[in-house]
């Protein structure tokens with residue numbers, strides 16, 4: 001297991017590029033199951049969860065070639081996924097336990113193969129995270145489920161899944177993706193109401209359209225999918241990762257730097273960028289590049305409440321809270337999506353942050369300075385939060401269990417070092 005040793009207090013400068021979006025690439029990799037030919041994804045990020053999804057697709061009997069050689073000693077950020085050879089439509093516990101997003105194969109397997117055996121995802125650090133809404137929606141389409149040995153054993157009707165009217169009682173991102181993918185090959189029309197509108201859902205829909213799916217209402221909260229008999233091969237460029245981009249903005253803001261974040265799709269980030277601006281971070285967009293400048297002593301306290309897109313993304317809550325630990329004044333951070341997404345708070349307090357927790361709300365009183373200390377990561381976005389705070393803290397910090405970070409960020413430590421940070425990866 002590695003740790004990251006961070007020498008804090010260094011302003012960041014220079015420019016850095018954003019990688020492809022993890023939370024688009026994962027459903028897109030699952031969508032390959034639907035196609036009768038290969039699905040090629042370009043601009044995929046290099047991170048653990050995609051490698052896990054690749055292992056899962058190969059376990060099923062498909063071929064998943066990730067990061068192929070570029071013939072010049074490097075690798076291409078591509079995945080070539082040929083899933084027509086699936087002979088084992090199942091997602092076993094040892095793979096699902098490391099990556100809950102494995103549940104995304106359920107809809108595609110039911111639609112394409114009429115059956116699936118998927119380990120019921122356990123909870124994780126940030127919450128119980130059931131998939132009851134996925135199962136309820138798929139059963140509306142005729143799927144039947146049994147629970148056996150911790151696995152969901154799923155079957156579609158003899159004639160295949162049937163289109164249905166589905167209304168999610170609460171917004172679910174992968175639930176929307178699972179049902180949209182299943183509906184693409186179902187018989188008849190499926191209407192998905194209260195659909196998630198996250199850009200990653202839209203990116204998945206765009207790839208399905210390129211494969212020949214019939215979907216309208218894309219980007220809205222009501223998706224209408226008319227099932228087709230087959231989906232063809234396609235090539236799709238994965239959208240840029242809006243959460244990685246915002247995490248990089250927070251790093252520059254916290255260290256009082258001046259740097260350029262390249263390649264983000266700024267329209268996906270309106271709410272987050274608005275909050276950075278409200279906090280006094282100077283942002284200037286130019287040809288798709290984002291110039292970021294800030295003075296950490298002038299960061300103003302700003303309140304945030306997470307909510308489904310286009311609201312403030314829960315995946316940026318921990319990182320923005322880290323910024324608020326250095327703000328002037330008190331900030332109220334309310335987490336409405338997950339029941340336990342403040343694991344970073346106890347660790348940030350070790351640097352001297354002044355944070356009070358009351359249920360799903362954190363009150364953050366900004367302090368003049370943070371001082372380095374050892375910390376332990378608990379989940380993906382918490383680990384990013386600790387890293388950001390360590391960059392701003394005086395002195396040295398050690399961050400343990402960085403495998404959490406490596407699951408969901410593409411070489412974030414290297415990207416930050418290219419901006420002048422001093423982060424050393426070493427055995428813990």
Ligand code: EPZ
Pocket residue numbers: 023026101127128129130131132133134135170171172173174175200314315337338339380381408
């Ligand atoms: C997706 O998770 C993302 N993961 C998460 O990103 C993100 O935090 C989340 O959406 C919210 O934006 C991927 O896209 C792979 P949900 P997902 O279903 O789909 C409850 C990261 O850091 N719920 O929208 O699992 C659930 O417990 C990760 O990159 C049910 O109760 O989230 C949660 O409280 C973390 N029953 C809320 O809804 C269900 O059947 C939203 O969950 C499904 C969800």
